[in-house]
Amino acid sequence: MLDDTQPYADQGHSCCGASAPATKNRFNLVLINPYELGRQPFALAEASAWLKRAGCEVRCLDLALQKLEPAVLAEADAVAIYLGMHTATRIALEALPRLRQLAPQAALAAFGLYAPMNETLLRGLGVTAIFGGESEPDLVSWANALRAGNGSTLAQATIVRHDKIEFLTPDRTDLPQLARYAHLVLPDGTTRVAGFVDSTRGCKHLCRHCPVVPVYEGKFRVVPVEVVLADIAQQIEAGAQHISFGDHDFLNGPTHALNVVRALHACYPQFTYDATIKIQHLIDHAELLPELKRTGCLFIIAAVESVDDRVLDYLAKHHTRADFYRAVGLVREAGIALAPTWVAFHPWSTLDSYRDLLTSLVELRLVEAVPPVQLMIRLLIPSGSKLLELPGFQDLIGAFDQKLLGYPWQNPDPRVDALQREIQAYVAQAEKSNTPRRETFEHIWRLTHEMAGKPMPSLTGRDLGQPIPHMSEPWYCCAEPTEAQLEGF
Numbered sequence: 052m053l054d055d056t057q058p059y060a061d062q063g064h065s066c067c068g069a070s071a072p073a074t075k076n077r078f079n080l081v082l083i084n085p086y087e088l089g090r091q092p093f094a095l096a097e098a099s100a101w102l103k104r105a106g107c108e109v110r111c112l113d114l115a116l117q118k119l120e121p122a123v124l125a126e127a128d129a130v131a132i133y134l135g136m137h138t139a140t141r142i143a144l145e146a147l148p149r150l151r152q153l154a155p156q157a158a159l160a161a162f163g164l165y166a167p168m169n170e171t172l173l174r175g176l177g178v179t180a181i182f183g184g185e186s187e188p189d190l191v192s193w194a195n196a197l198r199a200g201n202g203s204t205l206a207q208a209t210i211v212r213h214d215k216i217e218f219l220t221p222d223r224t225d226l227p228q229l230a231r232y233a234h235l236v237l238p239d240g241t242t243r244v245a246g247f248v249d250s251t252r253g254c255k256h257l258c259r260h261c262p263v264v265p266v267y268e269g270k271f272r273v274v275p276v277e278v279v280l281a282d283i284a285q286q287i288e289a290g291a292q293h294i295s296f297g298d299h300d301f302l303n304g305p306t307h308a309l310n311v312v313r314a315l316h317a318c319y320p321q322f323t324y325d326a327t328i329k330i331q332h333l334i335d336h337a338e339l340l341p342e343l344k345r346t347g348c349l350f351i352i353a354a355v356e357s358v359d360d361r362v363l364d365y366l367a368k369h370h371t372r373a374d375f376y377r378a379v380g381l382v383r384e385a386g387i388a389l390a391p392t393w394v395a396f397h398p399w400s401t402l403d404s405y406r407d408l409l410t411s412l413v414e415l416r417l418v419e420a421v422p423p424v425q426l427m428i429r430l431l432i433p434s435g436s437k438l439l440e441l442p443g444f445q446d447l448i449g450a451f452d453q454k455l456l457g458y459p460w461q462n463p464d465p466r467v468d469a470l471q472r473e474i475q476a477y478v479a480q481a482e483k484s485n486t487p488r489r490e491t492f493e494h495i496w497r498l499t500h501e502m503a504g505k506p507m508p509s510l511t512g513r514d515l516g517q518p519i520p521h522m523s524e525p526w527y528c529c530a531e532p533t534e535a536q537l538e539g540f
């Protein structure tokens with residue numbers, strides 16, 4: 052694996068398209084996104100802008116909404132698959148054999164967080180070039196080398212970079228219409244077309260369970276404000292009425308974040324947005340919350356993960372249960388809705404700790420703010436996870452499972468795993484039938500108390516909180532893919 056200390060020139064290729072050795076006039080490159088949480092993918096649009104500037108003919112296929120198109124793939128000289136998360140990688144592994152049938156002539160690359168982490172597996176399925184981190188310059192170099200008939204070195208490369216790179220205005224012209232992606236759902240049931248923007252990549256934190264960490268190692272990169280605004284403008288032109296920031300943590304660079312939302316609000320005062328912000332940042336930058344509200348922030352997603360301080364310490368989240376309770380108050384005070392997310396089941400879960408999690412949501416009136424899928428999520432332990440370095444952790448898990456793309460584990464109490472399976476089956480059904488969140492929660496509440504053999508406090512008449520704005524996509528990056536997702540290409 053090459054590292055990012057090596058300048059591009061040392062590898063015998065340029066970092067941009069300017070000096071492309073154009074020995075092949077037309078070079079067809081297909082970019083594929085298996086899944087991106089219902090978002091129109093920034094990663095494909097940014098790569099597309101770079102590759103088009105370098106002279107490639109680029110087609111994008113978003114498998115969340117499109118199929119592998121035989122006619123497009125038959126013409127491809129190269130195909131690059133974006134693996135930004137677990138679900139996407141599972142789908143890609145299922146899709147790769149068919150992809151190779153449809154494009155036997157094409158060189159294959161994978162890029163995104165999960166590409167370097169699954170290098171061996173991907174190579175076994177015919178992927179030869181693997182790029183992680185700030186990959187656009189390497190994608191261009193790879194395409195240029197292939198075009199010049201000299202792709203052999205890069206075609207075998209695994210390159211992870213954190214260099215500061217140029218950001219271009221993402222080219223979204225070849226992606227499905229914005230209105231076909233996840234939309235904003237308001238508490239009254241009305242919907243708004245949402246645009247999807249990244250204002251940073253990577254993360255400056257080192258949470259042990261997080262797949263960003265093995266690739267970015269505590270670094271984040273800023274997309275210039277003018278590029279973010281140009282991307283927002285083109286999505287507003289395409290019908291967006293709300294902007295969803297896809298940054299791993301929107302307040303990694305608080306000054307940058309403020310510059311972005313102030314500029315957004317100055318240009319489009321009627322526009323709303325949402326962002327993901329960690330609990331620690333909500334507390335450390337509490338003074339910014341009123342400004343986020345003023346500039347149109349409708350809701351904040353926070354990866355709380357657990358209300359058990361011992362588990363939060365294992366995960367190196369740098370917040371406590373008390374911090375979470377405090378952050379709920381601060382965000383509410385600012386008039387913004389909070390949507391906490393969870394790693395609901397892990398090897399340290401007990402029936403009591405899971406009951407405690409549910410009880411916290413009741414106490415804090417957050418039941419309507421939590422998508423039910425969040426209440427069934429099992430800890431994923433991908434290749435390269437920093438959890439593997441936690442003393443004693445390897446005793447809790449099995450050998451790496453290539454099908455699951457992770458290290459399997461079982462809870463020491465089989466009743467906890469049985470409960471998780473019951474909840475998972477129920478939630479999948481409830482999502483299909485649009486069961487209200489409160490009703491789903493009440494069912495999970497009952498299942499949990501029955502499994503624990505504990506008396507069940509009644510929820511009848513309790514204020515469990517009001518529905519909050521949310522995105523229509525019910526699935527999450529840490530959830531296992533559904534059968535439909537695995538077969539949908």
Ligand code: SF4
Nearest residue numbers: 254256257258261299
């Ligand atoms: S969990 Fe969130 S804050 Fe922690 S490293 Fe990952 S992206 Fe950063």
